[in-house]
Amino acid sequence: MKHLSEYRDAETARRLAAEIRRSATRPWAIMEVCGGQTHSIIRNGIDQLLPPEVELIHGPGCPVCVTPLEVIDRALAIAARPGLIFCSFGDMLRVPGSRENLLAVKGRGGDIRVVYSPLDALKLAREHPDREVVFLAIGFETTAPANAMAVKLARDQGLANFSMLVSQMLVPPAIEAILRSPGCRVNAFLAAGHVCSVMGTWQYPALAERFGVPIVVTGFEPLDLLAGILAAVTQLESGRHELENAYPRVVTERGNEPAQAVIAEVFAPADRVWRGIGPIPVSGWRLAESYREFDAELRFGVGDLTAVESSLCRSGEVLRGSLKPDECPAFGRECTPRTPLGATMVSGEGACAAYYNYGKARSPGGEGSESR
Amino acid sequence: MCLAVPGQVESIHAERGTRMGRVNFGGVVKEVCLAYVPEIAVGDYTIVHVGFAISRIDEASALATLQTFEELGLLDEGLAELSGDEPAAAP
Numbered sequence: 211m212k213h214l215s216e217y218r219d220a221e222t223a224r225r226l227a228a229e230i231r232r233s234a235t236r237p238w239a240i241m242e243v244c245g246g247q248t249h250s251i252i253r254n255g256i257d258q259l260l261p262p263e264v265e266l267i268h269g270p271g272c273p274v275c276v277t278p279l280e281v282i283d284r285a286l287a288i289a290a291r292p293g294l295i296f297c298s299f300g301d302m303l304r305v306p307g308s309r310e311n312l313l314a315v316k317g318r319g320g321d322i323r324v325v326y327s328p329l330d331a332l333k334l335a336r337e338h339p340d341r342e343v344v345f346l347a348i349g350f351e352t353t354a355p356a357n358a359m360a361v362k363l364a365r366d367q368g369l370a371n372f373s374m375l376v377s378q379m380l381v382p383p384a385i386e387a388i389l390r391s392p393g394c395r396v397n398a399f400l401a402a403g404h405v406c407s408v409m410g411t412w413q414y415p416a417l418a419e420r421f422g423v424p425i426v427v428t429g430f431e432p433l434d435l436l437a438g439i440l441a442a443v444t445q446l447e448s449g450r451h452e453l454e455n456a457y458p459r460v461v462t463e464r465g466n467e468p469a470q471a472v473i474a475e476v477f478a479p480a481d482r483v484w485r486g487i488g489p490i491p492v493s494g495w496r497l498a499e500s501y502r503e504f505d506a507e508l509r510f511g512v513g514d515l516t517a518v519e520s521s522l523c524r525s526g527e528v529l530r531g532s533l534k535p536d537e538c539p540a541f542g543r544e545c546t547p548r549t550p551l552g553a554t555m556v557s558g559e560g561a562c563a564a565y566y567n568y569g570k571a572r573s574p575g576g577e578g579s580e581s582r
Numbered sequence: 583m584c585l586a587v588p589g590q591v592e593s594i595h596a597e598r599g600t601r602m603g604r605v606n607f608g609g610v611v612k613e614v615c616l617a618y619v620p621e622i623a624v625g626d627y628t629i630v631h632v633g634f635a636i637s638r639i640d641e642a643s644a645l646a647t648l649q650t651f652e653e654l655g656l657l658d659e660g661l662a663e664l665s666g667d668e669p670a671a672a673p
Contacts, residue, residue, distance in 0.1 A: 211587075211588075211608040212588070212590070212627065213588040213627050213639055213644060214587060214588060214608070216644075216648055222651050222654075225651070225654055226651070226654065229654055299632070326632065326633060327615075327632045327633025327634070328632065328633070329615060329633050330633070349632075352586075352631045352632075352636070353631060353632050355618055355631070355634055355636060356615070356631060356632045356633055356634040357632075359615065359617060359618075359634065363598075363600065367598065404586060404629060404631065404636070407629060407636050407637040408636055430586075433651060437647070437650075437651070458640065458643040458646070458647065459639050459640050459641075459643040459644040459647060460629055460637050460639060460640075461637070462637075466618055466619075466636055466637060468617070468618045468619075468620065469618040469634075469636065472618075
C-alpha cells in the first residue's frame with residue numbers, strides 16, 4: 211500500500227543500519243518516547259539491527275500505561291452504575307484498577323461498550339436519550355482533537371446525557387521531567403511523529419537547547435525509525451543538539467491549527483499524575499470551565515476517589531526507561547497479557563506487551579509468546 | 583492510539599454540518615471525520631487517529647525522503663567501490 215510499503219524495504223533498512231554503524235563511535239542512549247514506536251521497533255527487530263554503541267530506551271508514551279490508577283478506579287465506579295452506558299477504547303478494559311478492571315464490571319452485567327472513536331459514543335448518546343453515556347477520554351495529543359470535538363459536538367447537538375472522564379496527557383512536559391530526573395542517561399530523543407502532527411514542532415527547539423539533547427521527530431515505519439536514529443546519532447557525533455524533522459511528509463512546524471483551536475476551546479491545562487512516574491506539573495488537559503457540565507467526574511461525584519498503587523509491579527521503572535521489560539522478575543511468569551500486573555503488559559502500546567508478544571521471534575529459547 | 587496507518591480519501595460528505603469522508607485503509611473502508619483537514623481532497627492520503635483525520639500526507643516531502651534513502655544507498659556503493667570493499671553487510 212502506498213505510503214506504507216516504501217518504508218518497509220529490507221534492503222534500504224540494511225543500508226540505513228550500516229550508515230548508523232559507520233556513524234556511531236561512542237555509546238549513545240536514545241529514547242523513543244512513543245509506545246507505538248516501541249512496538250514497531252521490537253516487532254521489526256530494529257534494535258537488533260543497531261550497533262552495540264546505540265541503545266534504545268523505551269519511553270513513557272503509552273497512554274493506557276500512564277493513565278493514573280485513580281482514573282481507572284473512577285471509571286470503574288461510574289461504569290458499575292445501573293442503566294449507564296460506559297464507552298472506552300478496547301485496550302483499557304484489561305487495565306488493572308485497585309481491585310478489578312472494566313472487564314470484571316462488564317462480566318457482572320455492566321453495559322461497557324468498546325468504541326473505535328469518541329464519535330461512536332456520541333452516536334450511542336443520540337440513540338439512547340434516556341440513558342447516561344460516558345466516554346473514557348484518555349490519550350496524548352493524538353486523541354485530544356477527537357475527544358475535544360466530541361464534547362463540542364455534544365454541546366452543539368444538545369446531548370445532555372453525554373459526559374467524559376478526561377485524562378489527557380502531554381508529551382513535552384514528560385520529556386522535560388525525564389531530562390530533569392536524577393541519573394537520566396538519555397542522550398537524544400525520537401519525538402513522537404503523530405503527536406507532532408497535531409501540535410507541531412515549535413515546542414521542541416527550546417527543550418533541545420536548554421538540555422543539550424538532539425530531538426528528532428520520527429515516524430513509525432522501519433525506515434522512518436532507522437532514519438530518525440541515524441539523524442540522532444549524526445547530531446550526537448558532531449556535538450549538535452537541535453530539533454530535526456525526519457517525518458516531514460506528515461509533520462509541519464505549526465501542526466494542525468484547526469485541531470489546536472478546538473483543543474484550546476474545550477480543554478484547559480492541568481497538573482497530572484502519571485502512573486508509574488508520579489506527578490508532573492501542567493502535563494495534561496482537563497475540560498475547560500465552559501465545558502464542565504460534560505465532566506463525568508463532577509456529574510457522578512467521583513472526583514475525590516483516590517487510590518494506592520500495588521508494589522508488585524515494576525512498570526514505573528519500565529516507563530522511566532530504567533528497567534527493560536524482560537529484566538523484571540515477574541515478566542512472562544506472574545505477569546502476561548492475560549494476567550497483567552500492570553498496564554505496560556496490557557496495552558497495544560506498552561513496552562512489556564511488545565517484548566512478550568514479539569518475544570518468540572527475538573529469543574528462540576525464551577518464554578512463549580501470544581498472538582494478538 | 584498513536585499508531586496510525588495512512589488511508590486514501592475516497593469520498594467526502596457532510597453529516598449534521600460536520601465534514602466527514604470515507605477513507606480506504608488497504609481495502610478496509612472507514613467513516614472518518616475530516617473537520618481538521620479542510621484542505622484535503624478525494625485521492626489524498628491522510629493519517630487518522632480514533633476516527634479523525636489529523637494530517638494530509640505531503641507527496642513532495644514523501645518523495646524527497648525516499649530520494650534521500652536512495653542517495654544513501656548509492657553513496658554506500660560508491661564508497662565501497664572506491665575502497666575496493668563490498669558494501670557493509672547487515673546482520
